[in-house]
Amino acid sequence: MSSRRQMPTQLDVAREAGVSTATVSRVVNEQGAISDDVKARVLNAIDVLNYIPDAGARALAMQQSATLGAIIPTLNNAIFAEGINAFERTAQSLGYTLILSVSQQNKVKEQHLVTKMIERGVDGLMLIGNSHHPAIYDRLKQAGVRHVCTWAYDARAQAPNIGFDNVQAMEPAVEHLMSLGHVRIGMLAGITQDNDRAAGRVEGVRKSLESRGLSLPQSHIIEVPYSITESRRAFVTLMEQQKLSAVICGNDVIAYGALLEAQRLGISVPGQLSLTGFDDLSLSSELNPALTTVQVHAERMGEIAATLLIEAVESQSDVQSAQLDTKLLVRQTTGPASA
Amino acid sequence: MSSRRQMPTQLDVAREAGVSTATVSRVVNEQGAISDDVKARVLNAIDVLNYIPDAGARALAMQQSATLGAIIPTLNNAIFAEGINAFERTAQSLGYTLILSVSQQNKVKEQHLVTKMIERGVDGLMLIGNSHHPAIYDRLKQAGVRHVCTWAYDARAQAPNIGFDNVQAMEPAVEHLMSLGHVRIGMLAGITQDNDRAAGRVEGVRKSLESRGLSLPQSHIIEVPYSITESRRAFVTLMEQQKLSAVICGNDVIAYGALLEAQRLGISVPGQLSLTGFDDLSLSSELNPALTTVQVHAERMGEIAATLLIEAVESQSDVQSAQLDTKLLVRQTTGPASA
């Protein structure tokens, strides 16, 4: 019980300007015809009193908040941060405010956060990936809150998708490696539990391999958290157990760990071992050797998500899906398979 | 005009349970004494109707939103992302929702965003650094919105600070370098324009140097954006123009650029050149050579900011300041000055 109590309200402005609150509302929202005289008086009163409208009250009256929500697994992942940055920037430029929540990759928490978002009355919601608790979709539909799932594109998804196909995205990487003569290919994947993007990438590698007569046995995969330290450790384990000539990593950070550890162990990259990443973080092209990786348009994804969400909200229509492409960037960590 | 229209309201629940809205409010907020029977009926009605309260209406009635705002320069900076991640996590655990806006390091936009935050009725606001448009403090005070400035600690600051002293933080780095015999020390600083943290670090280096009889002429400093590419370029320029044996970098990313470029140029680190960073990003300790840098407790800063902000809001008192320490982490990019 404090904050806004001391703030001048629309009524104060109305009194100061000698008009009705409806009129104040009209000039604030630049809607309807207002005489220049009245308009000037209101504007002046607003300035004098330093009036700041109450968005909450406005939302209550208008039944829309000019607010977008986003629930992401974590911010400690440069690629999500980049996407959210663009999402916010775009939303802001279109007059929307961002409400951000982090689920800590916890499905139950995510479900709870969706309810929170509905409580807050967001006009649209952005989620990451397609594997969400079913109740989430129900709640969202019941509340009439438009939403998109990003970072994935699956024609069969039940919600609009704005992203890329994580399965297909791995195809060029496998193809590239095999064209270099690699046949003993392993993978340091992201944790696939509750993560359709990570799982999709594993599936993509497996399918691509199988369509070319190879396979990806479970023994050739280790799942690792988004951490260089963990990746280094897993890399050691993987290399000890298997004779691999190429390792596909679920993301760039995992690849950094593999590369750094390979260097420490004196395994030459790409001489003795080829390595690929995923995301194309800005560091990847700077490293020596520069990382061969799959480029993802995180920024555009964020922009598009915000744009389409807002478009759908304002036109009262369904949210469009949008498929973005990915691209294999061949750099220096991949080379011909040795002997 | 849609979203919540279709949602069941408190009144619907009241009818369904055969009680008054006041009663529904009481059980939802677990406040006041309610008979078990009534409580059960209400809870049941809530469940049946799938009732989700409207936080906006609640905020309007209670004059507080259970919302915290944060305005940051960018999310494309791992250290801010980490701080915000912790800020959000803490706020969430205390029942608060985060409204996040990015100023793109634009002072004018920041000022505008502060107004937006006030419109949204945030109970508390987190800002980065101490150099803000004066009008910001006025508005915040007028609106009675509690706030903290993080990532800096300055006893003279006009707003509560939760962070570290950017000037003092550089002292151990300079001291370390000088104890290794360095006297030709340069700096790749962050852009100091509108950035008191970057400026503070430059000042810190300068003061430390001067207190030891050395100096930091303008010719020994180049300011660089937060970008490896830019840093590499600036590093080349700096090294061409000056004979330096050590370069202090304004942050780790700049240091990565310097290190990578030094390696490309065949300048051995730390053999021929010592390098230090600032932030201690997770990659820094993994690099080879591992980066000597200044450790900052971004996560704790975010936690504390949220905690103290909420504490102040709920106790109707002033926000406490908190000073965090920084620590020089001596690793492998610094060594004795050669000849």
Place this chain on the structure above:
DNA sequence: CTGAAAGCGCTAACAA
């Protein structure tokens, strides 16, 4: 222990 009623600050018909 529960209900009635007023009001939070704003918008939106409907009149005038």
Place this chain on the structure above:
DNA sequence: TTGTTAGCGCTTTCAG
């Protein structure tokens, strides 16, 4: 062109 009057969905005295 402007004012009046209802609410938006919730909380909160104040009665009972």
